[in-house]
Amino acid sequence: xxxxLQNNYPEVLSDLRQHVWLSxxxxxxxxxxALPVGFLAVRRRSLYQPIVNLGGIIYSVPSLxxxxxxxxxxxxGIVSPLNVVVGLSLYTFALLTRTVADALISVQGQATQxxxxxxxxxxxxxxxxxxxxxxxxxxxxxxxxxxxNISLVSVGALIGTGGLGNLFTGGFQLGFVEPIVVGxxxxxxxxxxxxxxxxLALRAMTPWTRTGARA
Amino acid sequence: MITFDAVTKEFPGGSVAVDxxxxxxxxxxxxxxxxxxxxxxxxxxxxxxxTIEPTSGTISIDGEDVTTQDAxxxxxxxxxxxxxxxxxxxxTIADNIATVPLLNGxxxxxxxxxxxxxxxxxxxxxxxxxxxxxxxxxGQQQRVGVARALAADPPVMxxxxxxxxxxxxxxDDLQKEFLRLQSEIGKTIAFVTHDIDEAIKLGDNxxxxxxxGHLAQLGTPQELLDHPADxxxxxxxxRDRGFRALSFMTAADLETEPVTAYVDRQHDVRLxxxxxxxxxxxxxxxxxxxxxxxxxxxxxxxxxxVTDLAITSPAGAAVRVDPxxxxxxxxxxxxxxxxxxxxxxxx
Numbered sequence: 001x002x003x004x005l006q007n008n009y010p011e012v013l014s015d016l017r018q019h020v021w022l023s024x025x026x027x028x029x030x031x032x033x034a035l036p037v038g039f040l041a042v043r044r045r046s047l048y049q050p051i052v053n054l055g056g057i058i059y060s061v062p063s064l065x066x067x068x069x070x071x072x073x074x075x076x077g078i079v080s081p082l083n084v085v086v087g088l089s090l091y092t093f094a095l096l097t098r099t100v101a102d103a104l105i106s107v108q109g110q111a112t113q114x115x116x117x118x119x120x121x122x123x124x125x126x127x128x129x130x131x132x133x134x135x136x137x138x139x140x141x142x143x144x145x146x147x148x149n150i151s152l153v154s155v156g157a158l159i160g161t162g163g164l165g166n167l168f169t170g171g172f173q174l175g176f177v178e179p180i181v182v183g184x185x186x187x188x189x190x191x192x193x194x195x196x197x198x199x200l201a202l203r204a205m206t207p208w209t210r211t212g213a214r215a
Numbered sequence: 216m217i218t219f220d221a222v223t224k225e226f227p228g229g230s231v232a233v234d235x236x237x238x239x240x241x242x243x244x245x246x247x248x249x250x251x252x253x254x255x256x257x258x259x260x261x262x263x264x265x266t267i268e269p270t271s272g273t274i275s276i277d278g279e280d281v282t283t284q285d286a287x288x289x290x291x292x293x294x295x296x297x298x299x300x301x302x303x304x305x306x307t308i309a310d311n312i313a314t315v316p317l318l319n320g321x322x323x324x325x326x327x328x329x330x331x332x333x334x335x336x337x338x339x340x341x342x343x344x345x346x347x348x349x350x351x352x353x354g355q356q357q358r359v360g361v362a363r364a365l366a367a368d369p370p371v372m373x374x375x376x377x378x379x380x381x382x383x384x385x386x387d388d389l390q391k392e393f394l395r396l397q398s399e400i401g402k403t404i405a406f407v408t409h410d411i412d413e414a415i416k417l418g419d420n421x422x423x424x425x426x427x428g429h430l431a432q433l434g435t436p437q438e439l440l441d442h443p444a445d446x447x448x449x450x451x452x453x454r455d456r457g458f459r460a461l462s463f464m465t466a467a468d469l470e471t472e473p474v475t476a477y478v479d480r481q482h483d484v485r486l487x488x489x490x491x492x493x494x495x496x497x498x499x500x501x502x503x504x505x506x507x508x509x510x511x512x513x514x515x516x517x518x519x520x521v522t523d524l525a526i527t528s529p530a531g532a533a534v535r536v537d538p539x540x541x542x543x544x545x546x547x548x549x550x551x552x553x554x555x556x557x558x559x560x561x562x
Binding site: 208211 | 289306373
């Protein structure tokens with residue numbers, strides 16, 4: 001194992017780097033798209049069910065099939081990393097739209113009523129009151145999406161860009177177990193690291209949740 | 216002045232919450248909307264700041280129709296306090312109070328500084344400014360709610376059952392402080408409650424609403440108690456309205472007996488004073504353990520308090536004190552009864 005890493009660490013490192021951005025850029029894009037659509041689902045309640053259903057349908061498309069269809073739709077090359085980015089962005093979007101909508105609904109109550117009655121306009125109320133209050137729920141969804149993306153990137157190896165997934169396909173083809181183990185360990189470590197990062201970020205953004213609340 | 220002119224609110228589905236309501240809320244006074252559930256009192260309140268839009272009729276503030284103004288800007292000029300305060304859990308107390316000034320673009324530092332000053336105004340310590348709402352008790356949160364409504368110094372305040380969710384002792388404190396505050400700031404206040412006692416205690420004027428959003432009677436608390444317009448108002452005001460009416464009669468004219476008559480008397484129950492002449496308690500049957508007085512009264516208090524003190528005292532008498540707390544007279548409950556009789560014959 002050590003020998004394998006000593007001989008191959010430049011490749012492993014470049015795979016890891018690719019894995020990081022292939023999985024995290026889509027989280028960012030998906031989240032930015034999910035915010036306005038989730039908000040719309042709350043504002044226009046008649047749209048809530050269709051939007052949530054659409055998310056469910058997108059999420060149920062098998063990832064390998066999605067990665068294979070995207071080049072045909074977008075006209076990107078079959079091995080372009082863009083295919084994976086677009087595919088995972090779609091999954092993140094599908095997962096987070098419902099989270100955003102449900103999180104915004106969950107914070108409706110006395111505080112949002114008061115905000116409205118004190119003269120907040122809708123956008124300011126969203127960014128100043130509702131989103132901050134919804135952060136704990138939003139981050140729960142964000143953690144799931146991030147970890148899911150990190151695990152899904154590997155599938156991209158089958159269409160040429162898969163980050164650490166390249167180690168799996170390479171290992172299988174050559175009959176080596178070392179690259180597979182290294183790939184699994186690094187992939188899990190990356191997921192754990194990102195998860196901890198999100199937890200710490202949430203803690204930093206929500207000091208009000210750790211105040212030893214009274215009943 | 217807030218004017219309701221034939222205001223009607225019909226909700227989708229046809230239920231009428233408010234039906235041709237016309238009344239005036241005088242400037243600088245507290246007008247209480249009171250009535251049973253479904254009488255449209257909260258709906259009436261919310262139409263003032265357009266969080267609910269009337270179906271027909273007009274509401275105007277100082278002659279200006281509220282529906283002609285930008286709704287968000289209108290609301291920033293109207294303080295708003297609700298049950299459970301509705302504070303923002305993610306903002307510090309100072310930032311909660313500074314909400315409307317910050318919406319209006321006031322400099323953050325200045326808004327926070329003014330918020331801290333308001334804290335003391337509502338009886339809270341400045342050290343609370345950096346805490347979060349969940350660190351405060353319900354009563355403290357409600358005070359912050361009042362401070363938040365006052366922050367932009369609005370001429371008008373709307374209060375929707377602001378003191379209903381706290382326990383009776385805290386409620387009593389909040390009500391007293393609210394009246395003290397109002398005597399300093401003189402806002403035009405619309406106040407909603409389902410509690411007739413609170414309405415009588417706080418209102419300069421009380422509007423009693425009945426189901427379906429009809430105005431049953433508008434008057435001062437005393438008018439309501441003395442001359443209820445109909446059976447509905449009489450029932451709502453309650454059976455013990457005679458006792459409540461004592462709240463509006465002064466104890467100043469009561470005949471008192473000298474304190475010495477109760478201190479020196481040969482009797483099972485004697486009044487004991489401390490070295491400064493302040494009442495220490497009632498001595499019963501020569502026991503060295505004194506019965507503490509529930510309270511004393513001054514000439515400024517109401518007949519209701521005196522009556523209550525007299526009938527709960529072991530001696531059947533209430534002790535009057537001067538501003539220094541020195542006992543200067545005793546009133547037996549028989550004297551209260553005689554006083555009421557003479558009032559009835561005189562009036």
